[in-house]
Amino acid sequence: MSALNTYILRIADDSLILGQRLSELCGHGPAIEEDIALTNVALDLIGQATSLYEYAAEIQNGGKTSDDLAFLRLEHQYLNTLLVEQPNGDFGMTIVRQWLFDTFRLPFYEALQQSKDAQIAGIAEKALKETRYHWRHSSEWVIRLGDGTEESHYRVQEALNFLYKYVDELFYMDDIDKEMIEKGIGVDLESLRPAFNERLKHVLEASTLSMPAYEWKLKGGRVGRHTEHLGHILTELQYMQRAYPNLQW
Amino acid sequence: MVSSDFIWKLLDEVPDPEIPVLSVVDLGIVRSVNVIDEKNIAVVVTPTYSGCPAVKAIENSIREKLIESGFEPSITTSLSPAWNTDWITERGRERLKAYGIAPPVDEVDKNVLFADAPVVPCPRCNSSNTRMISQFGSTACKAHYQCNECLEPFDYFKCLK
Known part of the structure; x- marks a missing residue:
């Protein structure tokens, strides 16, 4: 598999999972509006994944379709970060996970729009507009819950404490990234940290939450080493294609 | 040889599947029409949102319309430049409002986190005294509002830029 292919799958898998x-x-x-909001965000993310898988299938050129990539890979072949596969937990956990991800995706897509690969740049341009809505929605909730009741504050702080160990992996880079950056296709994730931290700080202050004190970091997803949760997600995600191979909707 | 204007007029008869008062031309999702010869017509379309489930339905409707009229269409999708709500025609905006959906209003700077939501006039009574219930609505392109004057809940076709 080419570096470009891996690069696209990493972005796509984050969105899909x-x-x-x-x-x-x-x-x-938890409420009808939130039900609709979260499924709207899900739809955007799956739409972004679809565009990326279609492109990956095209350049892979081995007769694979975007559906094959989404539905027929094994656990270790998925390259998403560990953050996105963590369970929904309570609403605080869902929102904090979303907020951390959106806060990363915003500067990421901003930078990816400049990619020399026209297809990737086009997908990023489209996805950025959607990500602004997602980020606003999740940030507002983090503030509302953090600066809310004692119970809601406690719960989102706990969620942040739990999820924070997965944040660093969003900035994971290896030879794949190096090659993509050299070719002007990929983004130097290290350069996004200031914008990410600034945005994080802004919301944290408004929400009266505090940054977790620990330095512990977990990674592995980008090279296919996952937490136990991914397998469970895939059994559900892939069920139809596994039970009825080549099923068409 | 058929003119591209003629094809544009045909496409203007293809309704959006979710908001049937709008044609796909009103919505600004037909990006270009290229008349290759007497039979072959190339149409480029663009999705409103990445995950919009109506995209395939729209492609099929366009294809059917052109086949019905004796053409052989080829339809491709283009993502860049990304669709934005400025591409909805003036007539499209009027039709949205008449249908009970508030058309997009220019929003304040999105980079400011708590920038106020835009003032969206109620499509029923025109009052500006409205409030946002949720920035996500019944479809990816809409937000959920309510009028404080006439109490009508309504959809707002949100501004995407």
Whole structure:
């Protein structure tokens, strides 16, 4: 598999897995508006994943379709970050996970729009507009819950404490990234940290939450080493294609 | 040889599947029409939102319309430049409002986190005294509002830029 291919799959898998996670909440949101909001975000993410998988399938040129990439890979072949596969937990956990991801995706897509690969740049341009809505929505909730009641403050702080160890992996880079950056296709993720931290700080202050004190970091997703949760997600995500191979909607 | 204007007029008869008062031309999702010869017509369309489930339905409607009229269409999708709500025609905006959906209003700077939501006049009574219920609505392109004067809940076709 080419570096470009891997690069695209990493972005696509983040979108697909988080989209799948959020879609679990369809019909289970804490309020009708939130149910609709979270499934709207899920739809955007799955849409972004679709565009990326279609492109990956095209350049892979081995007769694979975007559906093959989404539905027929094994656990270790998915390259999403560990953050997006974490369970929804309570609403605070869902929102904090979303907020951390959106806060990363915003400067990421901003930079990816400049990609020399026209297809990737086009997908980023489109996705950025959607991500602004997602980020606004999740940030507002973090503030509302953090600066809310004692209970809501406690819960989102706990969620942040739990999820913070997965944040650093969003900035994971290896030879794949190096090659993509050299070719002007990929983004130097290290350069996004100031914008990310600034945005994080802004919301944290308004929400009266505090940054977790620990330095512990977990990674592995980008090279296919996942937490136990991904397998469970895939059994549901892939069920139809596994039970009825080549099923067409 | 058929003119591209003629094809544009045909496409203007293809309704959006979610908001049937709008044609796909009103919505600004037909990006270009290229008349290759007497039969072959190339149409480029663009999705409103990445995950919009109506995209395939729209492509099919366009294809059917052109086949019905004796053409052989080829339809491709283009993502860049990304669709934005400025591409909705003036007539499209009027039709949205008449249908009970508030058309997009220019929003304040989105980079400011708590920039106020835009003032969206109620499509029923025109009052500006409205409030946002949720920035996500019944479809990806809409937000959920309510009028404080006439109490009508309504959809707002949100501004995407």
